Amino acid sequence: MNHSDDDEIEALLRKQFDGAVPDDGFADRVMQQLPPRRRRAAWPLLAGILAGIAACWLSLLSTPLLHAGWQNWISGELSASAITLMAVVAGMSLLACWWTTMEAEDH
Amino acid sequence: MADSAAEARIDQALVVRVRLGNDPRAFEQLVRRHQGMVRAQLRRLLHGDHAAADDLAQEAFVLAWRKLDQFRGEARFSTWLYRITYACFLQVYRKKSWPVGDDDDSETEPQPAPTQAIDLRIDLERAMQRLSTSEQTVLLHCVQLGLSHEEAAYVLAMPLGTVKTHATRGKAKLKKMLSAWHDVDEEQTP
Numbered sequence: 001m002n003h004s005d006d007d008e009i010e011a012l013l014r015k016q017f018d019g020a021v022p023d024d025g026f027a028d029r030v031m032q033q034l035p036p037r038r039r040r041a042a043w044p045l046l047a048g049i050l051a052g053i054a055a056c057w058l059s060l061l062s063t064p065l066l067h068a069g070w071q072n073w074i075s076g077e078l079s080a081s082a083i084t085l086m087a088v089v090a091g092m093s094l095l096a097c098w099w100t101t102m103e104a105e106d107h
Numbered sequence: 108m109a110d111s112a113a114e115a116r117i118d119q120a121l122v123v124r125v126r127l128g129n130d131p132r133a134f135e136q137l138v139r140r141h142q143g144m145v146r147a148q149l150r151r152l153l154h155g156d157h158a159a160a161d162d163l164a165q166e167a168f169v170l171a172w173r174k175l176d177q178f179r180g181e182a183r184f185s186t187w188l189y190r191i192t193y194a195c196f197l198q199v200y201r202k203k204s205w206p207v208g209d210d211d212d213s214e215t216e217p218q219p220a221p222t223q224a225i226d227l228r229i230d231l232e233r234a235m236q237r238l239s240t241s242e243q244t245v246l247l248h249c250v251q252l253g254l255s256h257e258e259a260a261y262v263l264a265m266p267l268g269t270v271k272t273h274a275t276r277g278k279a280k281l282k283k284m285l286s287a288w289h290d291v292d293e294e295q296t297p
Binding site: 006008009010012013014015016017018019020021022023026027029030031033034035037 | 125129131134135138139142143144146147150151161164165168169172173227228231232235246250251278281282285
């Protein structure tokens with residue numbers, strides 16, 4: 001089957017299709033049926049983020065890695081723990097930037 | 108193409124107005140812009156049952172209103188709406204059956220040679236009804252509703268390859284079934 005046959009059949013099918021149906025009060029009927037819209041509550045997301053931060057903080061509090069990394073970072077010493085900490089902070093910042101950009105595009 | 112992009116941007120702006128401003132008038136505009144094609148889609152899927160098509164279209168728009176937060180803009184709003192509508196149709200179709208073409212591939216012999224009195228449109232309609240349900244559905248979305256193969260795959264929740272196969276096979280069968288018309292055209296051409 002070549003392209004011209006394809007085009008012929010497609011043209012016939014398009015011709016046979018009646019196209020868009022006139023409104024005739026349909027939109028008004030739909031609008032009368034709409035239930036009130038519920039706004040999505042923001043608190044579950046916020047609570048989840050706070051719980052996540054708290055859990056991270058608690059689990060890292062007992063390890064010397066975070067403390068040592070922070071001390072080394074402050075004193076300008078590039079130890080393995082300081083670099084790890086910097087990489088984590090940079091990664092989280094990039095993630096936050098990406099998420100913000102995506103949200104901005106959506107709106 | 109530019110028109111279609113502009114239309115998509117208008118839809119997107121209306122969706123934002125509904126989602127952020129909770130504005131029913133913006134949704135009403137969306138309904139007015141798309142009801143014609145959604146109802147046409149359902150009328151074809153339901154083989155001309157206008158009342159059932161309108162009931163289902165109403166259901167689809169109410170569902171779209173409820174689910175609008177889930178629309179992330181990956182597809183055009185119209186495509187997303189066709190997908191919701193098709194899902195509504197499938198739900199009802201599984202409960203109740205409409206007279207549809209069977210899925211076997213054997214019925215592709217050419218129709219008896221049509222006389223001039225028989226309209227090509229009637230023959231095409233008959234030939235369409237002899238295609239499998241999937242072929243009819245794919246041709247409706249790809250050719251008559253003007254969706255790309257990718258968009259049709261999204262609406263029908265089918266793999267892209269399957270959509271392409273059904274489209275090619277459906278058109279080939281139609282060509283074969285309507286070959287008598289082609290012969291008549293050739294005979295009449297001096």
